[in-house]
Structures are given as C-alpha cells and as structure tokens.
Amino acid sequence: MRPESSTRRDPLYLVDIIRSARSIATFLQDVDEDQWLRDEQLQSAVQWKIMNIGEAANGLSEVIRDSRPEIPWRQIRGLRNILAHAYFSVDLGAIWITSRTFVPILEKHALALLWLVDPDVAKQFEHLGPNRADDLLPE
Numbered sequence: 252m253r254p255e256s257s258t259r260r261d262p263l264y265l266v267d268i269i270r271s272a273r274s275i276a277t278f279l280q281d282v283d284e285d286q287w288l289r290d291e292q293l294q295s296a297v298q299w300k301i302m303n304i305g306e307a308a309n310g311l312s313e314v315i316r317d318s319r320p321e322i323p324w325r326q327i328r329g330l331r332n333i334l335a336h337a338y339f340s341v342d343l344g345a346i347w348i349t350s351r352t353f354v355p356i357l358e359k360h361a362l363a364l365l366w367l368v369d370p371d372v373a374k375q376f377e378h379l380g381p382n383r384a385d386d387l388l389p390e
Contacts, residue, residue, distance in 0.1 A: 260310060260312075261311055261312055261314075261315050261364075261368050261369075262365060262368055262369040262372050263310075264307040264308070264310045264311045265307075265311070265315075265361045265362075265364055265365040265368070266365065266372070266376060267303060267304070267306075267307035268304050268307045268308065268357065268358070268361040269358055269361050269362055269365065269376070271300040271301070271303040271304045271307070272300075272304065272354045272355065272357060272358035272361070273358065274296075274300050275297050275300045275301070275350050275354050276354075276355065276358075278293060278296050278297055278300075279293075279297065279350060279351065284344075284347055287343070287347050288343055288344075288347075294343060294346070297346065297350050298334050298338075298341070298346060301330060301331065301334060301346065301349065301350070301354070302331045302334050302335055304327060304331070304354070304357065305327050305328050305329075305330055305331020305332070305334075306331060308324055308327045308328055308331075309328045309331070311324075315364060315368070318364070318367075319360055319364065321360075322357065322360050327357070330349070362376075362377075
C-alpha cells in the first residue's frame with residue numbers, strides 16, 4: 252500500500268480522469284468513425300486525453316483502485332503506456348471504441364469514487380463543470 256499522503260491526492264487524480272473523459276466526449280461530439288479515422292489532429296487530442304487518464308489512474312492509491320475491482324485499472328495504465336511508447340502500433344479502431352464506449356463508463360465510476368473520497372469537491376465539480384474544477388482543489 253502507498254503512504255497515506257497519496258490518498259490525499261486521490262481527488263486530484265479522479266478529477267483528472269473526469270475532466271479528460273469529458274474532454275474526449277466534447278472532442279467526439281457529432282463525429283462519426285469515418286471522420287475520426289481521417290482526422291489526425293482529433294486522434295492526437297483523444298489519445299493525449301487517454302494518456303492523461305492512464306497517468307491519473309496510475310497515481311490513484313491502491314485503496315481506491317482496490318475498492319473498484321470491476322474497473323480494469325491495469326488495462327487503463329497499459330493503454331497509456333502503449334500510446335506513449337508504442338504509438339506506431341496503435342489501433343485507431345480500438346481507440347475509437349474505447350473512447351466512445353469505455354471512457355464514458357470510467358467517467359461515471361470516477362465521479363462515484365470522487366463522491367466517496369471528497370463529496371464537497373464532487374458536488375462543486377458537478378456544478379462548475381470540468382473547466383473550473385481546478386479552482387476547487389488544493390495545490
């Protein structure tokens with residue numbers, strides 16, 4: 252288990268996951284798979300946010316990760332590593348499915364966890380939305 256200080260950072264990492272998931276949803280709003288496959292800039296933006304999700308998932312305490320064994324934490328972190336280090340072999344179809352299907356589910360799980368670890372931030376985060384969430388968290 253990690254030191255207690257890492258659990259104090261859990262709300263930060265959960266907010267990162269939620270914000271990145273919401274950014275992906277915004278990027279892909281009204282975009283179909285054909286558009287996705289033709290737009291390298293969009294692919295890069297989504298892949299960057301998926302890497303952020305993986306980095307945040309890696310920073311979560313074991314206590315948090317163990318509390319939600321149904322979330323594939325290892326695969327989330329593994330995808331981050333593939334995108335960062337083996338980007339030349341990325342399957343864009345798999346990233347599309349991940350972004351459209353699994354990322355929204357992860358966002359809901361992360362928000363539920365945020366409600367457990369820091370209800371005040373979760374409540375304010377829902378009201379302010381992702382672009383103002385940084386104002387709520389301590390440095």
